[in-house]
Amino acid sequence: MAQATALYQAGRYADAEVEARAVAAGSRPRDDVYAPLALSIAALATGAQGRHVEAVTAYDALLPVFGRIFGAEHPLTLKLRSDRAQALSALARHAECEAECAAVARAAARGTGPELPLIAAAARNGLIYALNAQGRHSEAEALAGEALAAHRALDRFTLVLRLGLARSLNGQARHEEALAEAERADELHHSVPEDERRPETGAVELAMATALLGLGRGTEARTHAAAAHDACLTAFGLDHRRTDEARALLDRINGA
Numbered sequence: 001m002a003q004a005t006a007l008y009q010a011g012r013y014a015d016a017e018v019e020a021r022a023v024a025a026g027s028r029p030r031d032d033v034y035a036p037l038a039l040s041i042a043a044l045a046t047g048a049q050g051r052h053v054e055a056v057t058a059y060d061a062l063l064p065v066f067g068r069i070f071g072a073e074h075p076l077t078l079k080l081r082s083d084r085a086q087a088l089s090a091l092a093r094h095a096e097c098e099a100e101c102a103a104v105a106r107a108a109a110r111g112t113g114p115e116l117p118l119i120a121a122a123a124r125n126g127l128i129y130a131l132n133a134q135g136r137h138s139e140a141e142a143l144a145g146e147a148l149a150a151h152r153a154l155d156r157f158t159l160v161l162r163l164g165l166a167r168s169l170n171g172q173a174r175h176e177e178a179l180a181e182a183e184r185a186d187e188l189h190h191s192v193p194e195d196e197r198r199p200e201t202g203a204v205e206l207a208m209a210t211a212l213l214g215l216g217r218g219t220e221a222r223t224h225a226a227a228a229h230d231a232c233l234t235a236f237g238l239d240h241r242r243t244d245e246a247r248a249l250l251d252r253i254n255g256a
């Protein structure tokens with residue numbers, strides 16, 4: 001389990017998936033907790049490789065198992081629900097992601113465990129993404145502002161919240177503000193440990209490219225979009241949603 005987690009954090013997603021599946025295959029039957037935990041790591045690694053349908057299918061199978069073993073509102077179950085919800089967004093199932101992230105955030109707020117604030121922050125990030133994806137940018141902006149006010153640590157969650165805020169501002173054609181927010185995110189990106197920021201590979205460049213394109217600065221936008229695409233292709237592969245988003249933005253820039 002520790003090896004599979006370390007491989008995932010190092011961005012070696014294919015190796016992490018293989019290791020996690022080996023743990024699951026070697027675990028004892030039915031009541032052993034290691035098999036479902038290992039398979040949840042495998043699902044994360046599967047999604048990180050752009051196999052989003054497969055990841056959601058795995059989460060769907062694991063949810064009742066986690067509920068039976070750990071309980072419906074245990075932190076591990078809530079994290080699984082949050083991870084699944086954000087995988088749904090990769091399949092453009094944004095309304096489902098919105099509903100599930102809101103439910104997870106409410107459940108996490110009711111609990112008292114030390115892991116729950118981070119689970120709530122992850123769920124709020126998923127909710128912001130889902131709102132933006134549905135064109136509800138002012139709602140996403142308000143939620144991102146509230147979440148940033150509540151989460152003061154300079155960590156990965158502040159980074160993703162700033163990126164969500166930049167996305168909402170770009171969606172409202174407030175590109176100067178979006179660029180300033182993306183620049184703040186870029187500063188933070190360099191201060192966050194590499195293993196923590198790795199899942200956000202390419203996201204800062206995408207936010208900057210979108211803002212620059214909106215400001216009519218096409219050459220700069222193309223440079224950032226190409227950097228995002230190359231980074232995502234290397235980190236996540238051809239089929240990952242962020243690689244696809246970078247490719248679509250490059251096409252927009254080249255067609256402008």
